[in-house]
Amino acid sequence: MSGHRHYTIHVSGRVQGVGFRYSAMQKARELDLTGYVRNLPDGSVLIEAEGEPGALDLLVEWCRQGPSWSRVERVEVEKQPQQGYTEFRIR
Numbered sequence: 306m307s308g309h310r311h312y313t314i315h316v317s318g319r320v321q322g323v324g325f326r327y328s329a330m331q332k333a334r335e336l337d338l339t340g341y342v343r344n345l346p347d348g349s350v351l352i353e354a355e356g357e358p359g360a361l362d363l364l365v366e367w368c369r370q371g372p373s374w375s376r377v378e379r380v381e382v383e384k385q386p387q388q389g390y391t392e393f394r395i396r
Contacts, residue, residue, distance in 0.1 A: 311340075311387045312361045314352040316368050318378035325350050326395045328372040329364075336360040339390035355390050 316325070321344050329342045329352055338356035345351050354364055371377045 308357060309355055309387060310358050310361055311353070311355045311385045312365065313383045313385050314354065314365060314368055315349060315381040316352070316371070316377060316379070317349045317381075318371075319374075319376040320350045320371060321348055323374035324372045325375050329368070330393055330395055332367050333364055333393040336363055338364060339393050340388075341390070341394050341396045343396040353385075353388065353390070354393070355387055 326342045326344065329350070333340065333342070333354055336356065338354045338360055340352065340354040342350060342352045352364070352368070354361055365380065365382055368380050369377055
């Protein structure tokens, strides 16, 4: 756990109503990450994710493409203090 990191990932574009949250949850779980994904009122998606740095980087790379129906325009990443999430879910 000491090597784990926390990323806040903000994804903008056509990312709501296209299965982005469900797909992001599947990808995060596949990468053994914890945290959550949720829609924001401005039409973007926020992901809080914790885990191994390499897995977090793979999630960020996935976010740059997203599921097939999405059109990602921007991905912003911030490193934050860990929150101690125990699972990954949709909020």
